[in-house]
Amino acid sequence: MSSREIRLVSRPNGMPTTANFTLAQVELDPLHDQQVLVRNLFMSVDPYMRGRMNEGKSYVPPFELGKPLEGGAVGEVIESRAAGFKPGDAVTSNCGWREYFIASPKELRPVSRGVQPLSVYLGALGMTGMTAWVGLNLVEVKAGDVVFISGAAGAVGNVAGQLSKLRGCRVIGSAGSMEKVMLLREECGFDIAFDYKVGPVVEQLNLEAPDGIDVYFDNVGGETLEAALSTLRVHGRIIACGGISGYNESKPRPGPSNLFNMITKRLTMKGFIVRDWLDRQGEFDEEVGGLLRAGKLKNKETVVRGVGQAVAAFIGLFEGKNVGKMVVKLN
Numbered sequence: 433m434s435s436r437e438i439r440l441v442s443r444p445n446g447m448p449t450t451a452n453f454t455l456a457q458v459e460l461d462p463l464h465d466q467q468v469l470v471r472n473l474f475m476s477v478d479p480y481m482r483g484r485m486n487e488g489k490s491y492v493p494p495f496e497l498g499k500p501l502e503g504g505a506v507g508e509v510i511e512s513r514a515a516g517f518k519p520g521d522a523v524t525s526n527c528g529w530r531e532y533f534i535a536s537p538k539e540l541r542p543v544s545r546g547v548q549p550l551s552v553y554l555g556a557l558g559m560t561g562m563t564a565w566v567g568l569n570l571v572e573v574k575a576g577d578v579v580f581i582s583g584a585a586g587a588v589g590n591v592a593g594q595l596s597k598l599r600g601c602r603v604i605g606s607a608g609s610m611e612k613v614m615l616l617r618e619e620c621g622f623d624i625a626f627d628y629k630v631g632p633v634v635e636q637l638n639l640e641a642p643d644g645i646d647v648y649f650d651n652v653g654g655e656t657l658e659a660a661l662s663t664l665r666v667h668g669r670i671i672a673c674g675g676i677s678g679y680n681e682s683k684p685r686p687g688p689s690n691l692f693n694m695i696t697k698r699l700t701m702k703g704f705i706v707r708d709w710l711d712r713q714g715e716f717d718e719e720v721g722g723l724l725r726a727g728k729l730k731n732k733e734t735v736v737r738g739v740g741q742a743v744a745a746f747i748g749l750f751e752g753k754n755v756g757k758m759v760v761k762l763n
């Protein structure tokens with residue numbers, strides 16, 4: 433059996449280009465005992481993968497040149513020589529960026545086929561949905577809080593906004609186009625949304641939240657973090673989730689010029705990495721899965737087709753081409 437996979441061939445300098453990647457064909461070995469053959473149905477592309485394309489120490493090791501990339505995926509079992517897995521079972525794994533793969537049972541997590549489309553396991557019920565949920569719990573977001581979310585139309589942002597609304601918060605979002613702003617207001621229940629590209633963020637935020645905000649869910653960093661620091665109320669909280677505005681910078685940018693607000697306003701800023709919270713997976717599945725099944729939470733996604741389009745989908749994250757979770761459908 434042959435499979436196609438995407439490999440990193442050179443480390444990007446700034447914005448990644450298609451020249452940094454190659455599509456390779458590989459032959460898979462016959463299955464041994466305790467192995468499962470999986471066909472990926474959907475794979476995830478995520479902003480954090482950009483960091484893994486750089487050399488150097490981080491919270492996850494860098495991707496190796498000449499090797500297939502890795503990442504979240506959901507697929508179906510084609511053949512199994514391991515107890516507990518049979519053809520047709522749906523499984524999630526970290527073996528994305530390829531069409532087929534052979535895995536040991538511990539690399540696979542069985543999921544229900546009752547949830548459709550299965551790409552939901554990469555979005556609202558997947559790593560990004562869990563990131564939104566963990567972030568809100570981290571600073572105990574509660575009814576009455578005014579919550580501002582950047583990257584609001586993205587995978588983490590739109591779920592964070594919907595969950596905040598369900599908790600009884602007033603929710604403000606920023607995103608990079610009027611189309612996204614409309615979606616946030618009309619389909620995701622945000623009270624207010626604005627396009628961060630049309631004017632200084634601090635001016636737009638002060639206009640929309642003249643009395644300040646209680647919580648800032650930071651997905652982008654940079655100018656938006658600086659604006660939030662100036663708009664947060666006394667004892668405000670910041671969820672430090674991501675900083676995509678700086679991921680393609682070759683040198684770190686200077687931090688916010690107004691960090692002194694942390695002191696004068698007695699702010700709290702908490703960073704986290706979602707995978708440190710995997711012991712809460714069951715609780716997340718129950719709460720957020722329940723909301724999804726009850727129709728109270730929507731899974732938003734942008735679907736790109738074919739492993740050959742995976743690199744374009746990944747680069748598209750930095751160009752704002754996605755609404756909700758960016759996924760690649762493999763066939």
Ligand SMILES: NC(=O)c1ccc[n+]([C@@H]2O[C@H](COP(=O)([O-])OP(=O)(O)OC[C@H]3O[C@@H](n4cnc5c(N)ncnc54)[C@H](OP(=O)(O)O)[C@@H]3O)[C@@H](O)[C@H]2O)c1
Pocket residue numbers: 478479480559560563583584585586587588589606607608609612651652672673674675676677678704705706707749750751752753754755756757758
């Ligand atoms: N801490 C954790 O464990 C954890 C886990 C998952 C994700 N994250 C972080 O959470 C953030 C969101 O991730 P995601 O998976 O949900 O991605 P996403 O928001 O679905 O996709 C990226 C979005 O970022 C926006 N963007 C791109 N360049 C930007 C820039 N220069 N300034 C402002 N916005 C920009 C684009 O939307 P616009 O059109 O609005 O610009 C784009 O659609 C990322 O920073 C990611 O690294 C953290």
